[in-house]
Amino acid sequence: xxxxxxxxxxxxxxxxxxxxxxxxxxxxxxxxxxxxxxxxxxxxxxxxxxxxxxxxxxxxxxxxxxxxxxxxxxxxxxxxxxxxxxxxxxxxxxx
Amino acid sequence: xxxxxxxxxxxxxxxxxxxxxxxxxxxxxxxxxxxxxxxxxxxxxxxxxxxxxxxxxxxxxxxxxxxxxxxxxxxxxxxxxxxxxxxxxxxxxxxxxxxxxxxxxxxxxxxxxxxxxxxxxxxxxxxxxxxxxxxxxxxxxxxxxxxxxxxxxxxxxxxxxxxxxxxxxxxxxxxxxxxxxxxxxxxxxxxxxxxxxxxxxxxxxxxxxxxxxxxxxxxxxxxxxxxxxxxxxxxxxxxxxxxxxxxxx
Numbered sequence: 639x640x641x642x643x644x645x646x647x648x649x650x651x652x653x654x655x656x657x658x659x660x661x662x663x664x665x666x667x668x669x670x671x672x673x674x675x676x677x678x679x680x681x682x683x684x685x686x687x688x689x690x691x692x693x694x695x696x697x698x699x700x701x702x703x704x705x706x707x708x709x710x711x712x713x714x715x716x717x718x719x720x721x722x723x724x725x726x727x728x729x730x731x732x733x
Numbered sequence: 734x735x736x737x738x739x740x741x742x743x744x745x746x747x748x749x750x751x752x753x754x755x756x757x758x759x760x761x762x763x764x765x766x767x768x769x770x771x772x773x774x775x776x777x778x779x780x781x782x783x784x785x786x787x788x789x790x791x792x793x794x795x796x797x798x799x800x801x802x803x804x805x806x807x808x809x810x811x812x813x814x815x816x817x818x819x820x821x822x823x824x825x826x827x828x829x830x831x832x833x834x835x836x837x838x839x840x841x842x843x844x845x846x847x848x849x850x851x852x853x854x855x856x857x858x859x860x861x862x863x864x865x866x867x868x869x870x871x872x873x874x875x876x877x878x879x880x881x882x883x884x885x886x887x888x889x890x891x892x893x894x895x896x897x898x899x900x901x902x903x904x905x906x907x908x909x910x911x912x913x914x915x916x917x918x919x920x921x922x923x924x925x926x927x928x929x930x931x932x933x934x935x936x937x938x939x940x941x942x943x944x945x946x947x948x949x950x951x952x953x954x955x956x957x958x959x960x961x962x963x964x965x966x967x968x969x970x971x972x973x974x975x976x977x978x979x980x981x982x
Contacts (some may be wrong), residue, residue, distance in 0.1 A: 675768040679773045
């Protein structure tokens, strides 16, 4: 193996039964077409999916772990945001 | 061996030899993702070869299995196209060889889906689906290399001119090909050429490469005329079964 450094891509697969694409991992590729082909070869070998998305890892903006407290802790004491304070009428079977 | 069994060997051996060649890249490709890409294509080709060899062995009726045909035939009994046994060379040479044959198999298996031989038609239907992806994969690389750096362009151009003469055999029917066409088992080979030429031409022009002039000489791997590389390749592939006959996992 040579020492080529290809850009990193993130891979999302939509499974046969699923509605949404889920992140499954990453890979190296020089361009988008190659990334889709590598994703097919690496992540759908066992019929895992029916659709693929790839995106350059460098295009992803992530939240800062140091800010996790400021970003996510305020939601902790707001239990009323969970829809668990309603009386479900008996007629409603599937909720 | 019947004419039809002999014809099946031509199809099977081209896929089998290509599979073995691509397998040799595993661990050596430019990236681990590419190891897997080439191995996936190799496994498709191996699967095609197994079905075709099994069928050829049954038609022959001498009890030879797919394994006997793959591991216990000498080079001169192999019927693969000469192009398939050209050495791997550098990555560009492997890719160009693969692309020219993928595009050929794409036309061939596509036409074989309407073979008068129902079992062959079913094998071809499966193979045609796999081959559609193979052309896309190898064609993508031809464009990437041809339209890439000065070095990659020079390598892919060199591979193309070295391999092109071996494409003459693809569309040059001999009496066996002609009898298969008469029986409706296979298409007349000449019918495949326009589609192949158009598909190859499109990719080559996108890759900024010229279609080489038609070959001046012909080599007939499908009639058992092989270069020395096939002997080395088979020696490695067949070693275990030759040294330990009948060995199993």
